[in-house]
Amino acid sequence: MTSPNIGTVVPDMELASTGAKTVKLSDYRGQYLLLYFYPKDNTPGCTLEGQAFRDAIADYTALNTVIIGISRDSVKVHEGFKSKQAFPFDLLSDSDEQLCSLFEVIKLKNMYGKQVRGIERSTFLIGPDGTLIHAWRKVKAQGHSDDVLALLRTLAA
Structure with missing residues (x-):
């Protein structure tokens, strides 16, 4: 599966979410969907990034x-993070890197002098019709968060 390009429909995927549920990307058709990978x-x-989305x-x-945060952490860890930070949005667990691979956010990063595979902080805006609007x-x-809101306000104008 290749990464979606701007203007193309994002393939539907289903992932485990906070709140003991499973979320499909198509569940949010009719709304803008902001996927932020961290x-x-x-x-x-x-924490700073999530707090900025929370505060706005x-x-x-x-x-x-609708805002959804995604990392490779388990749902259990997500539940604690969400509760501690009072995030009013769901966090998805992508432990098998399904969605991370689709959006090509797994990169080699330098950490303490070693190269490690990790998520490159990235955000994607999906339109109400399921097409990728911005990356x-x-x-x-x-x-x-201010940059994302500026774009959304332009789209709403």
Whole structure:
């Protein structure tokens, strides 16, 4: 399966989610779907990014946008992270890297002088019709939510 390009329909996938449920991407047709991939729960950058999305949830809701966070952490770890940070959105466990592979976010990264495979912080906006509208890669957590909201406001205008 090749990575979706801007303007193409994103293939449907099903993953385990917080809240003891299974989520399919197609469940969100009719709304904008913001998928943000992050490396690891309870780390500084990932916490900052999630908090920014959390703090702007009213703006996202007003723009008909659902937010979903995705990492390779287990649902159990996600539940603790979500609860601790009071995230009002679901976190999906992609432990088998199904969705990560589709969006090509697994990269070789340098950590403490060693190369490791990990998620490159990336965000994807899927339109109400299921097509990929925008991709942000190599995201910096600080200010990213503002950039996403700016694009959504442009689309709503």
